[in-house]
Amino acid sequence: MLTIGVDVGGTSVRAGVVDGEGLVLDTERAGTPKGEAALEDTITAAVSRLLDRHDATAVGLAVAGFVNSDRRRVRFAPHLAWRDAPVADRISHRLGLPVVLEHDANAAALAEYRFGAARGAHVAVLVAIGTGIGGALLVDGQVFRGAHGVAPELGHLRVVPDGRPCPCGKNGCWERYCSGTALSTTAIELLAKYPGTSSLLAAQVAEDVNAVTGRRVAGAARDGDALAQRAFGELARWLGEGLALVADVYDPEVVVIGGGVSESAPLFLDDAREHYAAIVTGAGHRPLARIRTAQLGDDAGIVGVATMARDLAARTVRNGRGH
Ligand SMILES: [Zn+2]
Structure with missing residues (x-):
């Protein structure tokens, strides 16, 4: 069929x-x-x-x-x-x-649960990192929707009080620090903070600040640009921070990292795992969720x-x- x-x-x-x-x-x-x-x-x-x-x-x-x-x-x-x-x-x-x-x-x-990275996991969370963050929770293969069908809205968890403004009306939402958009924001902030840095991105910013996209930051980081790699370091830290919150609430068996930014996982995922493992409540005394990249793209x-x-x-x- x-x-x-x-x-x-x-x-x-x-x-x-x-x-x-x-x-x-x-x-x-x-x-x-x-x-x-x-x-x-x-x-x-x-x-x-x-x-x-x-x-x-x-x-x-x-x-x-x-x-x-x-x-x-x-x-x-x-x-x-x-x-x-x-x-x-x-x-x-x-x-x-x-x-x-x-x-x-x-x-x-559901696709990752049936055919991919979350296959068979009793409690699985998907964190899709693209322009923003999309989230989903599956319990024994069933989608958890909350009472009104809108849960879980992970991208707008506040990770930084009085942090970057978000179009949702709040400040310091997770996706303002951990997304393709956040990568370019962080890179632009770093360039302003360290003027004169010889970075592949500096020339782009001088030309047109809007030219610094998440994709370009990823390209520069892969080419060894230190500033772009530092932007990924920040993303990794905030990813670990948010994953620790997610683990405290749901205690998942597997967290699948998907979305366009997951294609750059080698640039940030190990750091994020490490940060998550260090700060999750009860660190060292509880089993940790497996954090894997999505398989179905x-x-x-x-x-x-x-x-x-x-x-x-x-x-x-x-x-x-x-x-
Ligand atoms: Zn928000």
Whole structure:
């Protein structure tokens, strides 16, 4: 049985046909349009093109935003047009297939649990480090959503009182210190603090301060730039700090580090582990969570939500509502 997973992000819509082993067999991709109707047209068109080539039985949508607890509506997605919209029913009606919705971090966590770095873990946390931080918690393979479907919002844990301002309205949120965005902020701060540093990044800052992106800091660090490596050192420290908070609350067996920044894990993960192990409550007297990098990369959202769609289709057939 094949199902289709769609990753609906702020810049692109990616759809993939996924089999029972979590393998992506075929994909379609399009830019994310601005309006609500145009976005639904784009999703429906991408899925329809895949359905022309494959016989799939259900569709899952992984959305970068809040989904309500029955997973039929998108409450709010900062980079998408939907506001309290019945997305699952609308798309299901247009495609004539069962559709399930999920927060993209939850979908990625499920994919890592079924097929990747968190396989079989009783308590698994996903920390997806990209532009910001996305978080998910799985208990025995079940997504923990909280009472209103918005937990766990790890990126906005306050790690630094009166720290850097965050678009969420607070100060000192974890993702202001530990994300691709944070890497560039830290690098720019370090350059201002140590003027005259001979750094590959200094020339970029002199040219245009906005040119210092997380990706560029990573590139410079890999090329041996000391200042860029120091920015990664700071990120590692704050990652360890946040992981210690996460471990105090959830006591996970495995923490999976995903997202775009995890591709640079050799630059920071060992330091983060060390810092985490040193400061977690009861350090030296408790088992530590295994901290691993994600295995499914960019496809995790597609694979996870397609797997949820498969579970939904199986239930639908069992309940005799499918055929
Ligand atoms: Zn925040």
